[in-house]
Amino acid sequence: MTKDTLILGIETSCDETAVAIVKNGTEIISNVVASQIESHKRFGGVVPEIASRHHVEQITHVLEEAFKGSQVTWDEIDAIAVTEGPGLVGALLVGVNSAKALAFAKQKPLVGVHHIAGHIYANRLEKEFQFPLLALIVSGGHTELVLMREHGSYELIGETRDDAAGEAYDKVARMLNLPYPGGPHIDRLAEIGEETIDFPRAWLEDGSYDFSFSGLKSAVINKIHNAKQRGETLKNEDIAASFQASVVEVLTAKTLRAAKEYNVSQVIVAGGVAANKGLRKELKAAFGKTDIPLLIPNMKLCTDNAAMIAAAGTIAFEAGRRSGMDLNANASLLLK
Ligand code: KG4
Ligand code: ZN
Numbered sequence: 001m002t003k004d005t006l007i008l009g010i011e012t013s014c015d016e017t018a019v020a021i022v023k024n025g026t027e028i029i030s031n032v033v034a035s036q037i038e039s040h041k042r043f044g045g046v047v048p049e050i051a052s053r054h055h056v057e058q059i060t061h062v063l064e065e066a067f068k069g070s071q072v073t074w075d076e077i078d079a080i081a082v083t084e085g086p087g088l089v090g091a092l093l094v095g096v097n098s099a100k101a102l103a104f105a106k107q108k109p110l111v112g113v114h115h116i117a118g119h120i121y122a123n124r125l126e127k128e129f130q131f132p133l134l135a136l137i138v139s140g141g142h143t144e145l146v147l148m149r150e151h152g153s154y155e156l157i158g159e160t161r162d163d164a165a166g167e168a169y170d171k172v173a174r175m176l177n178l179p180y181p182g183g184p185h186i187d188r189l190a191e192i193g194e195e196t197i198d199f200p201r202a203w204l205e206d207g208s209y210d211f212s213f214s215g216l217k218s219a220v221i222n223k224i225h226n227a228k229q230r231g232e233t234l235k236n237e238d239i240a241a242s243f244q245a246s247v248v249e250v251l252t253a254k255t256l257r258a259a260k261e262y263n264v265s266q267v268i269v270a271g272g273v274a275a276n277k278g279l280r281k282e283l284k285a286a287f288g289k290t291d292i293p294l295l296i297p298n299m300k301l302c303t304d305n306a307a308m309i310a311a312a313g314t315i316a317f318e319a320g321r322r323s324g325m326d327l328n329a330n331a332s333l334l335l336k
Helices: 037-041 048-067 089-106 115-125 165-175 183-192 214-230 236-261 277-288 307-318
Strands: 006-011 016-023 027-035 079-085 110-114 133-138 143-148 155-159 266-270
Touching: 006 048, 006 089, 006 115, 006 307, 016 048, 016 307, 027 048, 037 048, 048 089, 079 089, 079 115, 079 307, 089 110, 110 115, 110 307, 115 133, 115 143, 115 266, 115 307, 133 236, 143 236, 155 236, 165 183, 165 214, 165 236, 183 236, 183 277, 214 236, 236 277, 266 277
Parallel strands: 006 079, 079 110, 133 266
Antiparallel strands: 006 016, 016 027, 133 143, 143 155
16 A cells, blocks of 8 residues: 655635645645635735735644644655745745745655646545646636646646736726625626626637636726716626626636637636636536536635645655745746
């Protein structure tokens, strides 16, 4: 019998301080997330300085919490995996420096992990991967289509040229005076609203798997301004439903087309926007008509956490990848 691999994961790229322990890249032993949403709410978005300060305050408590009740001791940990980027540089640095200090003190190997690889590997905590695999990553900072032919290999086939999907949700929500983060509020309103406004769909040039949401965001803002000037009232729920219809249609159509073109064996969805009811429904309907299995993980694994970093870190660790004590935070790290 081969020995189990136990990886400690650390994630501090944005507004969640998270530490987790994962066994063999597939089984969560502990997964602790301290969210800062309440602190950022009154500013209508994440304030980088505040995020870094919170991470510094939280990291040791979250680390202790991850060991508590896990029945795992430091001796059993094989390596420490940490998000090295992309994200807010000051926030990332807290995780990277904590991981380096722990690796040095406990004499453990250190493995830097790309945040998006983490989001992808969140799915493997629920189901084994089948290659080739297509991943749609939709979060506050990312909108990407990634093709994987094997573990640890990432080919970016499409990405947003401007705003991320979640960012567009949050900006439109702000226009409608909804609290931060706005995605879940738009989702809730969209459910009761009707698609009465024909907002644009950014298909971009023929064959492109890239996305663009800033034109749609501007169209929503213009619509609201024009209606105000004319003294017309638009229902928030109808704006939400019309906006969401545009986002969901483009995400679903491009994911489906890419899945067919690359003849994938599995499609996975990751990131905070994967929680969107409209998107889940459309993706399920579209892939239900094909024989390509679709996997959308439960909410807790869709949003930022450290179990996903430990899961991705396991693959890198097993492939022999190691980071040195010169590991640095990289706000714009590329996925490769
Ligand atoms: O993955 P995540 O937790 O953090 C990032 O790495 O960005 O994603 C957060 C984003 C926010 O923009 C939030 O508004 C969006 O995910 N979000 C949603 C929903 N739940 C969260 N967007 C649309 N519908 C939802 N139900
Ligand atoms: Zn994320």
